[in-house]
Amino acid sequence: MSQQLTLELSDEVYADLQRKANAVGVSTSEWIVTVLINQSNSVSKALHSVIQQEEARQRFRNHAGAISLEHATGIDNESIDADLVRAYENEYKE
Numbered sequence: 001m002s003q004q005l006t007l008e009l010s011d012e013v014y015a016d017l018q019r020k021a022n023a024v025g026v027s028t029s030e031w032i033v034t035v036l037i038n039q040s041n042s043v044s045k046a047l048h049s050v051i052q053q054e055e056a057r058q059r060f061r062n063h064a065g066a067i068s069l070e071h072a073t074g075i076d077n078e079s080i081d082a083d084l085v086r087a088y089e090n091e092y093k094e
Contacts, residue, residue, distance in 0.1 A: 014028070017031065017032060
C-alpha cells in the first residue's frame with residue numbers, strides 16, 4: 001500500500017532538492033523519499049538508543065541500597081578521619 005502526499009515548496013527549495021537528486025541520478029521525488037526514509041531510520045535508532053540508556057539507568061538505580069554495611073556510616077570529617085586512622089593503623093601493624 002502506498003500513500004500520496006502533496007507538498008508546496010518554494011522555487012528555491014525545490015531547485016535545491018532537484019540539484020541534489022540530479023547529482024545522484026534519481027528523480028526529485030525518489031531523492032526526497034530516500035532522504036525521508038534514512039532520516040526516519042536515524043530517528044528510530046536514536047530513540048531506541050535513548051530507550052536503552054533509560055533502561056540501563058533504571059537497572060543501575062535498582063542497585064541503590066542493595067548493599068547494607070550493617071552499621072551507620074557518617075559523612076562528617078571526624079568520622080572519616082577516624083576511619084582513616086584505623087585503616088592506616090592496621091596497615092602498619094602487619
